[in-house]
Amino acid sequence: MAGLIDYAAIAAGTSAWCVSPAYVFLVPTYGLMWWGGQLAASLQTQAHGLVKAMSMTLPATFAAFTVSNLSFYWLSGKFSDMGFIEYASRVAKYFPQYLGAAVFYVLCALVIVNVLQRVKIKPVSMPD
Numbered sequence: 412m413a414g415l416i417d418y419a420a421i422a423a424g425t426s427a428w429c430v431s432p433a434y435v436f437l438v439p440t441y442g443l444m445w446w447g448g449q450l451a452a453s454l455q456t457q458a459h460g461l462v463k464a465m466s467m468t469l470p471a472t473f474a475a476f477t478v479s480n481l482s483f484y485w486l487s488g489k490f491s492d493m494g495f496i497e498y499a500s501r502v503a504k505y506f507p508q509y510l511g512a513a514v515f516y517v518l519c520a521l522v523i524v525n526v527l528q529r530v531k532i533k534p535v536s537m538p539d
Contacts, residue, residue, distance in 0.1 A: 413437065431489070436482035440475045444513070447471020451517065452524075464521060465514070472513040476506055 414437075421427045448471070451464035480502050484490050490498055 413441070428489075429483070429487075431483065431487035433482040433486035436478055436486070440479040443475040443478060444471055447474075448517070448520075451521075461521060465517065468514055468517050469510065472510050473506075476509050 414434075417430070421430065447467045450471075451467040454463035454467065484495065484498050484502075
């Protein structure tokens with residue numbers, strides 16, 4: 412879905428600067444976030460589940476951020492004149508916003524799931 416959204420945005424005139432051979436590494440990037448979500452979901456049923464579930468957000472987000480940015484550095488061809496340490500220091504400043512967005516989405520999902528689990532809707536019975 413993300414690829415289709417990017418394609419539509421580029422077709423509408425958005426810059427394609429970020430599209431490179433590294434683009435394929437968005438699959439494992441999203442996979443890492445999915446994996447973190449699966450672990451978080453399995454922890455929700457245990458004591459202190461919300462805290463444990465949220466604790467999965469940091470490592471999954473860090474891993475996704477790292478895979479995405481390292482693959483872009485190595486495969487995009489846009490940083491041949493920039494050393495890895497300089498690149499890493501320039502990109503690191505974006506991690507707090509990246510993490511903040513992930514935390515926001517995870518919290519929203521956890522709230523929605525918990526509300527849906529607590530709401531008991533009686534099935535509508537059909538008249539005879």
